Structures are given as C-alpha cells and as structure tokens.
C-alpha cells in the first residue's frame with residue numbers, strides 16, 4: 001500500500017538532516033565546547049555557532065516551504081493530527097502492550113493516536129526552537145537573551161527525547177512496529193499486513209463495507225485517511 005509520496009519523503013529527509021546538524025552543534029555549544037570546533041564544523045570550515053545559525057535559518061526556510069508550497073499536505077497534516085475519535089483512549093491504554101505483541105486496537109484516520117500526540121510535540125518543540133533561535137540571532141546578551149537561551153536549551157532536551165523515541169518506534173526495532181520504516185523510505189510503500197496492523201482505516205479505505213470483520217468490541221467504521229503526507 002502506498003503511504004507517502006516522493007515530495008513528502010524528501011521533505012522528511014531534509015527535516016531530519018538539518019535537525020541532526022542542529023542537535024549536534026547545539027549540544028556541542030551547550031556543553032561548553034564552542035572554543036573547539038566539532039568534526040562537523042571542521043568539515044564545513046566554520047565555527048559551530050556560525051554553522052548552527054546557518055542551518056537554523058535552513059530549518060526556518062524548510063518550515064516555510066512546508067506550509068506554503070506544501071500547503072495541501074500541511075492542511076491535511078493539521079486536520080489529521082487534531083482529530084479525536086471514540087476509541088482513541090483505549091488505543092493509548094493498550095499501546096504499551098501492543099508495541100510488543102503487534103495487536104493494536106483499531107483506530108480511524110491517517111495517524112494513530114500516538115502519532116498524533118508525537119506530531120503535536122514535534123511541532124511545538126521545533127516551533128519553539130525556531131522562534132527562540134531567530135530571536136537569539138538578533139540579541140547580544142542581556143536578561144532576555146539569558147531567558148531565551150534557557151528556553152532554547154530545554155526545548156533541545158525535549159526534542160532529543162522525542163527524536164530518540166521516534167527513531168526507536170519508526171525504525172521497527174520494536175516488534176509491533178516492524179516494517180513501519182518503509183512508510184517514509186524508498187518507495188514509501190508498506191506491505192498490506194503492516195498497513196492493516198498500523199493504519200487499518202487507510203488500509204481498508206477502498207473497502208466497500210462500513211466495518212471490517214473481526215474488529216471486535218468498540219470497533220469503528222473505516223474512513224478515508226486523506227492525502228496527508230501526499231497520498232492523493
């Protein structure tokens with residue numbers, strides 16, 4: 001089943017490349033190494049702070065491209081992230097066990113309830129980093145600068161935890177998420193069984209029946225996941 005299109009996968013890759021560079025240079029600066037260039041800074045022939053600022057503007061530009069050129073996908077991303085359906089609480093409750101067994105309760109929409117929470121956390125954290133980062137580029141000391149650096153640093157801690165959790169889930173190391181990484185790499189296609197386990201509403205979007213057999217108690221009628229992340 002096709003899960004994402006090429007533009008979405010390229011945007012995702014661009015986001016993670018700039019985020020990795022910003023995390024590495026950011027942590028390098030936060031741990032007091034700014035006098036000594038990191039390997040990345042040496043390779044780029046820049047100081048860490050200069051590289052961090054340049055790539056920081058790159059992240060801001062990427063976010064701008066995502067909401068303008070990628071307006072349709074961004075709108076669906078927002079709609080699918082903000083949806084809440086009956087049964088989402090049950091899905092979240094059962095999640096820790098399902099991560100191991102792969103027996104996720106059914107959910108509606110393009111994203112599962114856990115992905116929706118992760119999307120909100122990523123957008124809030126990256127938004128805070130871009131906002132405070134841009135403000136920092138125009139300040140040179142003072143109490144506002146100190147306060148902004150503190151927010152920027154704490155957002156980095158949160159982002160680091162989110163990135164580690166995201167990689168753990170998306171890489172398919174956890175049995176329940178085996179095969180999930182294919183949704184964002186190579187052709188962006190996942191096997192039917194993986195789609196059925198992780199994104200049942202979308203896997204059965206063409207199904208003429210309102211319900212899928214064996215959904216069990218609390219089941220939801222399937223609906224169209226929409227074209228978020230580019231599946232038109």
Ligand code: HEM
Pocket residue numbers: 018019022023025026027029030031049052053055056057059060126129130131132133134136137149152153156159
């Ligand atoms: C993934 C996103 C980002 C991460 C993880 C990140 C992380 C960090 C960290 C950890 C520091 C060191 C703070 C300290 O000294 O304790 C820092 C500094 C800084 N960041 Fe970012 N940052 C990000 C995005 C941005 C963006 C988008 C900009 C602006 C375009 C930016 C501009 C700056 C500036 C100007 C400083 C230096 C403040 C100083 O002079 O000490 N950052 N960043």
